[in-house]
Structures are given as structure tokens and as C-alpha cells.
Amino acid sequence: MIVVEDLHKSFGNVEILKGISTVFDKGKTNLIIGQSGSGKTVFLKSLLGLHTPDQGKIIYDGKVYSELNDDEKRNLRQEMGMVFQGSALFDSMNVEENVMFPLKMFTHKEYDEMKERVDFVLKRVNLKNAHTKYPAELSGGMQKRVAIARAIVNNPKYLFCDEPNSGLDPKTAILIDNLIQEITKEYDITTVINTHDMNSVMEIGEKIIFLKDGHKEWEGTNNEIFKTNNEAVTNFVYSSDLFKKVRQMYIEERN
Template sequence: MILVENLHKSFGEAHILKGISTCFDQGKTNLIIGQSGSGKTVFLKSLLGLFQPEEGKICYNDRIYSQLTDDEKRDLRKEMGMVFQGSALFDSMTIEQNVMFPLKMFTDMSKEEMEERVDIVLKRVNLPDAHKKFPSEASGGMQKRVAIARAIVNNPKYLFCDEPNSGLDPKTAILIDNLIQEITKEYDITTVINTHDMNSVMEIGEKIVFLKDGHKAWEGSNKEIFKTDNEAVTNFVYSSELFKKVRVMYQEEDRN
């Protein structure tokens, strides 16, 4: 679980995060959504410890980040997995070497142990025979799955995903969403996803935090978001005919 209380972050005179408080539950897919400039990326990087807020606190299972020593912060970062926008794989490394990279950095495993762990996670993301391929030989969907495998190879307690569906076709995007949700449940991870993809909201949005101008404007589930009368949310979500139809469907279900 990640608990956020009254988080503020500024850059010079630009006040980006304005008193955000929320909780991201363990074993659930937690989504951060909002328009460009709403503070999503700064919020995610604050959760990762890349930005230090001026006010407020972030607690990781009762550990307050700002009160940890440097060694304790390093230990906490070892418990975090990250899926970057664009996958961020090393082009000069094979898929096996990419996935093994965090093990070499953060563990004292033997070569055999690392190879066994890489085998396990590549099988889990349905890439059992991709070890010797290079990223350039893999499709966009395969690269995302490699990025997920690399993110979970250290058995993280916390998984962060920045626009994991960026650049993918709708069918592949749904497969990636489902894979992230399945892994979240199986590993009992606290997963936080920064996304613009409304299909992700529909498919896996167990907890959604909607940001607007640096404020938390709304939070709830993917079922609740289609019923809310919050004007900021409805203006953002129902910009397409598809979501208008889904809203009507939910309203009819309620009447029945």
C-alpha cells in the first residue's frame, strides 16, 4: 500500500501538485489520469522518489519516505519495478540481458540463479523463447512484455507504469492491460499506472485518481467513473461517443 497525504511540489514559481491525498491499495491496479499538464508525471516521479515534495508525505507500507536514511531509501527502491513509456530497453543487449540487468545491479545471485529467474519471468509474459533476440527484432507489444518482465524480475512490492500502452494498437493494448492486472493479483503488488488510455480505465481501473490542475479532482473505480456527475471528470472522459454510450448503459442498468 502507498499512502499519500497533502502532497505539494513546485518548480520555481510553478506550483504543480497542490495538496494531493490518496491511497493506492495493494493487489489492485491503481490508475492516475488527467489532461496533459494536470501533474500526473510529477506525481508519479514523486512516488518513485525522483522528486522531493516540499510538503506532505508518502508512506510505503508505513515507511515514510522523507524519514528514511539513504541506505533505507536504496533498499526501498529495490522493491520498486518500473515500466517506462516506450519500454526503454537497451538496444545493444539481448532480451535476456535486458531482463537480467536489475538482477546484476541489485542482487548477489549466481549466473545460474539469474538465468533461472529470467526464464521464469519471460515465460510469465508469454515470451519463453525470446532470450537471444534483440529489441529491434521484437514488435512493440513484445517490447512492452519484456519491459514488464524486467520490472518484475526482482519480485517488487511496488510496480509503476508510465503510459504502458503508448504506441500500441488497441488489441495489443488490452493484452498488456490484462497482463499487468494478472501480475498485480498473482504477486500481490501495489501497482500504479499513469495513463491517457480510456480503454485502460474501462478494463483495469480498480482505483482511479483523476488530477486537474495539480489537484485531486476525483477518485473512484471504473464503474463509479461512469456514474459520477463531477463536471471535470465527465468533460475529460466523455469526449468520445463510445464513453457517452457506456454512461447511458450504466444509467439504464441503475434504473432497472
């Protein structure tokens, strides 16, 4: 679980995050949504410890990040997995080497033990025969699965995903969403996903935070988002005719 209390962050005279408070639950897919410039990226980077908040607290399972010493912060970061937008694989490394990289960086395991763990996570993301392939030889969906395998290879407590469906076709995006949700529940991870993909919101949005101009404008589930009367949320989510029709069908079914 990650608890956020009254988070503020400014760059120069520009305040980006304006007092955000929320809870990201363990074992659930927690989504951050909002328009460009709403503060999503700064919020995610603050959760990762890449930005230092000006005010407020981020608490990881009872540990207040700002109160940790350098060694404790380093240990906490090792409990975090990250799936970057665009996958961010090393082009000069094959799949096995990419996935093994965090193990080499953060553990003292013997090669055979690391190899066994890499084999396990690649099998888990349905890539058990891709060890020797290089990123350029993989489809976009396969690259994302390698990125997920690398993110979970160290058994993280916290999984962060930045636009995991960026650049993927709708069918592959659904597969990636389902994989992230399955892994979240299987390993009881606190997963936080920064996304603009409304299909992800509807499919796996167990907890949704909607940001607007640096504020938490709304929060709820993918079922509750259909029922909200918050104008900012409805304008954002139902900007397309398709989602307007989906919402209307949802309302009619429950009346």
C-alpha cells in the same frame, strides 16, 4: 500499500502538485488520469523518489520516505519495478540481458540463479523463446512484455507503469492491461499506472485518481466513474461519442 498525505511540489514559482492525498491499495491496479499539465508525471516521479516533495508525506507500507536514510531509501527503491513509456530497453542487449540487468545491478546472485529467474519471468509474460532476440527484432507489444518482465524480475512490492499502452494497437493494449492486472493480483503488488487510455480505465481501473491542475479532483472505481456528476471528469472521460454512449447504456441498465 502507498499512502500519500497532502503532497505539494513546485518548480520555481510554479506549483505543480497542490495538496494531493490518497491511498494506493495493495493487490489492485491503481490508475492516475488527467489532461496534459494536470501533474500526473510529477506525481508519479514523486512516488518513485525522483522528485522531492516540498510538503507532505509518501508512506510505503508504514515507511515514511522522507524519514529514511540513504541506505533505507536505496533498499526501498530496489523494491520498486518500473515500466517506462516506450519500454526503454537497451538496444545493445538481447531480451535475456535486458531482463537480467536489474539482477546484476541490485543482487549478488550467481549466474545460474539469475538465469533461472529470467527464464521464469519471460515464461510468465509469454516470451519463453525470445531470449536471444534484440529489441529491434520485437513488436511493440513484445517490447512492453519484456519491459514488464524486467520490472518484476526482482519481485517488487511496488510496480509503476508510465503510459504502458503508448503506441500499441487496441488489441495489444488490452493484452498488456490484462497482463499487468494478472501480475498485480498474482504477486499482490501495489501497482500504480499513469495513463490517458480510457480503455485501461474501463478495463482495469480498480482505483482511479483524476488530477486537474495539480489537485485530486476525483477518485473512485471504473464502475463509479460512470455514475459521477463531476463535470471535469465527465468532460475528460466522455469526450468521445463512444464513451458517452457507453455511459448512457450503463445508466439505463441500472435504472
